[in-house]
């Protein structure tokens with residue numbers, strides 16, 4: 101049995117990645133990822149042109165069935181992450197980038213186009229926690245405009261990180277936009293935006309920014325993540341890979357994401373709960389499921405979810 105997967109031409113021995121934002125902000129965290137067994141590839145924290153401190157604490161809160169975060173895009177800045185990915189990589193690495201405006205996104209990607217970096221990049225169109233900023237990918241026309249401008253000059257591997265959609269017409273609309281561009285992949289889903297948790301004892305919210313509204317992750321978002329992986333796989337050109345993110349806590353969840361069409365699967369909240377050893381457990385559980393079902397490789401069942 102092998103868990104081999106393909107990351108834009110690089111063969112990985114595991115389809116598992118970290119969800120951008122989790123344990124990938126500092127050099128130490130990135131080096132930890134580089135040495136984590138059964139982590140097939142790694143993704144950096146989304147980088148902005150300038151370094152950001154992010155939102156005030158508390159900004160991450162662990163829930164029994166997941167997590168809520170309002171980090172506010174804290175990161176060491178695009179130059180730091182570009183230097184990091186230009187180094188000799190121990191493990192295939194996706195550079196995640198974000199911007200607070202379309203203009204900033206263009207500036208950053210023009211610099212990246214002119215740089216020596218030839219690896220994969222993921223444009224985050226879905227951060228839900230920037231005070232006063234919408235999640236760009238909920239505006240289909242704006243997304244089309246940004247991608248049209250980006251691909252007028254960007255020729256290196258580029259994918260996008262999407263927010264969850266909750267309406268079949270929205271799946272149709274975003275897929276119609278994305279299918280116009282030579283994207284390497286979509287990564288779906290980002291956290292479910294603007295959830296709210298109440299501390300009953302204190303009678304108050306649990307995160308500080310935006311009055312306690314924050315992005316949801318973990319077990320509670322698994323059905324939404326599976327739906328978005330399935331819906332986008334059904335609608336996107338085969339040339340656009342699907343990275344499934346959201347709600348993974350077990351080998352069964354990884355299996356489900358792949359059955360829905362995911363080429364690779366990211367894990368976020370469960371890393372915060374269990375630590376980086378979660379990747380060994382997930383790989384072991386996935387192999388046991390495959391052995392039990394008689395599958396030799398991920399391709400044997402990828403995208404083969406049956407309808408009734």
Ligand SMILES: C=Cc1c(C(=O)O)[nH]c(=O)[nH]c1=O
Pocket residue numbers: 121146169170171172173174198224226227228229230290291315
């Ligand atoms: C890049 C900002 C994001 C953040 C954040 O830094 O607040 N949290 C998320 O759940 N998803 C994001 O995309």
